[in-house]
Amino acid sequence: MPKTKYIFITGGVLSSLGKGIASASIGLLLKQRGFGVTIIKLDPYINIDPGTMSPHQHGEVYVTDDGAETDLDLGHYERFLGVPTTRYNSASAGQAYFEVITRERKGGYLGKTVQVIPHITDEIKRRMTLFDKQYDFVIIEIGGTVGDIESLPFLESVRQICLEKGARNTLNIHLTYVPYVRSAGELKTKPTQHSAKVLMENGIRPDILLCRTEQRLNKEIRSKIALFCNVEEDSVIEALDVETIYEVPIFYSRRNLDDIILRKMNVRSPESKPDYPLNMENWSKFVQRIKNPKHDVTVGLVGKYMQTQDSYKSIVEAFIHAGAINNARVNIKWINSEEVTRENVAEMLQELNGVLIAPGFGNRGIEGKIEAIKYVRENNIPFFGICLGMQCAVIEFTRSICGIADANSSEFKKTKNSVVDLLPNQRQIVDKGGTMRLGAYPCILKKDTLIHQLYGRELISERHRHRYEVNNAYRQILEEKGMVLSGLSPDSTLVETIELPGHPFFVGAQFHPELQSRAVTGHPIFIGFIKAALQNKCAK
Ligand code: GLN
Numbered sequence: 001m002p003k004t005k006y007i008f009i010t011g012g013v014l015s016s017l018g019k020g021i022a023s024a025s026i027g028l029l030l031k032q033r034g035f036g037v038t039i040i041k042l043d044p045y046i047n048i049d050p051g052t053m054s055p056h057q058h059g060e061v062y063v064t065d066d067g068a069e070t071d072l073d074l075g076h077y078e079r080f081l082g083v084p085t086t087r088y089n090s091a092s093a094g095q096a097y098f099e100v101i102t103r104e105r106k107g108g109y110l111g112k113t114v115q116v117i118p119h120i121t122d123e124i125k126r127r128m129t130l131f132d133k134q135y136d137f138v139i140i141e142i143g144g145t146v147g148d149i150e151s152l153p154f155l156e157s158v159r160q161i162c163l164e165k166g167a168r169n170t171l172n173i174h175l176t177y178v179p180y181v182r183s184a185g186e187l188k189t190k191p192t193q194h195s196a197k198v199l200m201e202n203g204i205r206p207d208i209l210l211c212r213t214e215q216r217l218n219k220e221i222r223s224k225i226a227l228f229c230n231v232e233e234d235s236v237i238e239a240l241d242v243e244t245i246y247e248v249p250i251f252y253s254r255r256n257l258d259d260i261i262l263r264k265m266n267v268r269s270p271e272s273k274p275d276y277p278l279n280m281e282n283w284s285k286f287v288q289r290i291k292n293p294k295h296d297v298t299v300g301l302v303g304k305y306m307q308t309q310d311s312y313k314s315i316v317e318a319f320i321h322a323g324a325i326n327n328a329r330v331n332i333k334w335i336n337s338e339e340v341t342r343e344n345v346a347e348m349l350q351e352l353n354g355v356l357i358a359p360g361f362g363n364r365g366i367e368g369k370i371e372a373i374k375y376v377r378e379n380n381i382p383f384f385g386i387c388l389g390m391q392c393a394v395i396e397f398t399r400s401i402c403g404i405a406d407a408n409s410s411e412f413k414k415t416k417n418s419v420v421d422l423l424p425n426q427r428q429i430v431d432k433g434g435t436m437r438l439g440a441y442p443c444i445l446k447k448d449t450l451i452h453q454l455y456g457r458e459l460i461s462e463r464h465r466h467r468y469e470v471n472n473a474y475r476q477i478l479e480e481k482g483m484v485l486s487g488l489s490p491d492s493t494l495v496e497t498i499e500l501p502g503h504p505f506f507v508g509a510q511f512h513p514e515l516q517s518r519a520v521t522g523h524p525i526f527i528g529f530i531k532a533a534l535q536n537k538c539a540k
Contacts, residue, residue, distance in 0.1 A: 002036060002136045005265050006128070006170045008158045009141045010204070012195025013177040017212045018248075020073030022175050022239070023141040024080035025249040029258040031081055032280050034270035035136040039077040039089065040128065041070070043143040044150035046094040052433050059310030063465045063515055064089070067439025072313045073141065079317055079518050080249070082278045088130050093150060096123040116153050124157040136267075146174075147198045159203040168266050174199060174206040175239070178213040178221070187215055189225050196229035207264055208235040208257070216240065235260055244290045244320070246519055249283065278520050286324050286520045295328040297533040300349060302335045302372050302389075303358030304365040309334070312358055315386070318517035322526035328534055340368030345375045353540075354382035354505070354533035357389030359465075359512065363412035370396045382505035382532040384525065387466050390498060390508030391420045394470055394478065397500075401481045402474075411468050421471040437464045441489065443496040443511070449486035450499050451507060454524040460487075462496075462511035469510070470495035505532035 007026065011019045020041070027037045043050075050058045051069030062075040068087030078085055100123050104114050131138050142158065144151045162170040176192040196206055209231050211217060217225075217238040226233040237255050242248060252258070262269065273279075299319070305311035316332065323330035333352060340348060349355060355376045357369050369389070373396040376383045385393045391409055398407035398419045409420035426437075440461045445452040452458065470478075475485060475495065487497030487509075500506035507525060517523035 001133045003169070004129075004132050004135055005137050005168075005267065006161060006165060007137060007139045007261065008162075008170070008172050008204075009139060009175065010146050010155070010158075010172065010199065010206075011142075011144070011175045012146045012198065013191040015145050017175050017177055018245070019141050019143075019175050020076045021245045021248050022173075022210055023073070023139050024076040025252055026173070026257065026261070027077065027137075027139050028080045028249045028278065028283075029253055030137050030261070031276070032273070032278070032283075033258060033262070034273040036134075037081065037137045037139065038083075038085075038131050038135045039081070039139040039141065040131070041073045041077075041090045041141045041143060042124070042128070042154055043071055043090070043092045044148065044154055045092055045143075046097065047092060048094045048098060048433060049090075049092060051436075055305040055311035056308050059308060060313040061465065062314065063438055063463045063512065065440040065461075065463065069434065069438065069465070071143070072310060075314050075317070075515065076245075078516075079321075080278075082276075082518050082521070088127075091124070091127040093120075093153070096120055096127065096153075099123050117156060120153050121157045121160065124154060125161060128157060128161060146195060146202070152202070155199070155202040155204060162204065171207050171261060171265055172199075172204055173208045173210060175210045175212065178211045178217060178225075178238075180213070180215045187213065187217065187221055189221060189228065192225055193228045196231070200230070206231055208237065208260060210237050210239045210252075210257075212239045212241075214241055235264075244287065246283070246287050246290060246320075250287060253280075278518075282520050289324040289327055290320060293323065293327050293329045295326070295534060295537075296331060297323075297328050297353040297530060297537050298331040298333055298351070299354040299356060299530075299533055300333045300335050300352045300372075301356050301358060302337050302340065302369055304337050304360055305358075306334055306336045314512070314514035314517065315356065315358065318514040318523055318526045319530070321517050321519060321522035322530040325522045325527050326530045326534060328530060330530060330533075335372070337365030337368035337372065340365075340371050342371055345371045348372075349375050349381065350379070352381060353537045354384070354529060356529070357383070357385040357392055359387035359389065361388070361411075366392065366409075366412050370399075374400060377500065377503065377506060380504050380536075382529060382536055383503070383507070384505070384529045385508035386514065387464075387510060387512060390510055391468060391470070393506075393508045394419055394474075394483075394498065397478065397481070397483050398474060401483075402477050404477075407474075409468055417474075419471050419474045420468050422467060423469055426467045436467050437469075439463055441496075441511070443487045444490055445487045445497070446484070449484055450501075450505070450528070451486045451497050451525070454528040456524070462509070462513055463515045464511050466510065470498075504536065505529060
């Protein structure tokens with residue numbers, strides 16, 4: 001049983017400095033040294049989870065195998081470490097408060113006054129230590145920026161764990177920003193000093209500073225930061241901007257970050273390293289392929305959350321993985337489905353080598369998605385529809401090929417022909433949070449289909465996040481007219497994937513394959529889609 005060591009990652013100065021990538025990169029470096037590692041994300045907001053938040057606000061909702069709707073940073077953890085996370089890898093302030101208040105209502109505090117300290121902090125600590133003795137390292141990323149009011153109970157919990165477990169078993173890494181002020185021609189260390197000071201005011205002494213910067217930090221600047229922030233000089237590490245997030249672990253490893261962590265925590269690497277596809281050598285080759293690919297393709301991503309590209313984070317990353325595996329750069333043309341019409345669809349899509357129709361909710365932009373699908377179906381452009389994208393493909397096919405003009409999904413419009421509909425169990429649901437079909441479900445792929453060929457096996461497991469399903473009453477006509485229902489639930493009651501034989505690549509999935517695409521190894525459908533897009537380009 002390992003004695004678990006805890007690494008806390010906090011952020012200062014600004015948000016969006018990339019704490020998630022930093023945490024995932026440190027996790028990867030430790031994993032490559034042979035340690036067992038997991039990462040937890042703690043979010044200071046009051047929502048129970050991001051499931052009910054708009055993608056514009058929060059970016060993508062990442063779903064785990066066990067059906068939790070979580071923060072998109074869990075996606076980075078999985079993509080970098082190559083192992084699935086669970087609902088216990090993320091927690092919000094809302095969850096901690098909910099737990100404590102529920103216990104209070106049941107009389108669980110025996111007459112005591114319930115307070116932020118110790119009750120909320122105890123609950124946060126419980127969640128931080130859930131994986132104790134299961135891993136060598138638990139990395140805990142604290143969302144938000146130090147100095148935020150919401151972060152306080154989390155920082156207090158970190159302080160207490162550091163005190164309880166001792167300096168050798170805990171480490172604080174603080175991610176800050178060192179801006180370059182052009183008018184002065186200088187890098188400025190003051191924001192970092194202030195941020196470290198806030199941390200220390202909360203009883204946390206940073207052990208390592210990762211300094212995001214656009215310019216190199218020379219020795220002089222590093223010693224100044226070290227002195228004022230009370231950190232050893234070799235532990236002030238510059239984190240320069242890099243071309244791709246997948247280069248970050250390589251960058252940190254060149255600056256000996258893993259050695260410094262192990263030294264400070266007094267740990268030696270295990271003798272034998274595990275046989276692991278994400279080893280340093282494969283990882284470096286993968287990064288080289290991302291940076292210098294031989295080919296390039298352009299695919300359209302048709303969706304409706306265009307202002308925040310984080311809304312489709314896992315899809316974008318899955319394209320990067322599949323691109324590297326096909327030795328191609330994947331250029332994404334972002335297409336707002338609300339702007340696609342019958343009149344302009346050809347102009348918008350004809351130059352593309354492939355089109356992906358994104359997941360989504362609600363009826364805005366649906367008709368544009370359906371026009372786009374009709375165009376790529378008729379013009380042999382590779383098509384990949386995810387969740388809502390697959391549902392739209394079924395609607396389009398029912399209208400155009402089965403001759404049922406009013407076919408629709410009951411999510412968008414009441415018609416006699418709801419070819420996509422709610423199952424009875426979903427009709428009774430009132431609450432919005434956590435009530436969709438969520439998490440991993442098995443699916444059986446039919447032999448001699450494209451999708452079976454892509455996966456190379458019959459039984460797969462993929463993650464879901466939706467309420468609506470293909471209506472079984474229409475399965476017969478869809479099949480008669482040539483749509484292959486290529487993947488079904490094991491009891492055959494749910495259509496999970498569709499395809500059109502005779503088309504170069506026309507695949508729809510009710511699940512979200514992008515959630516399982518990982519660095520180095522990618523995902524079979526994305527790999528196949530990009531391969532088809534390359535072939536489409538060559539044929540043009
Ligand atoms: N809105 C659709 C449903 O609930 C699709 C959801 C999605 O694309 N994730 O079934």
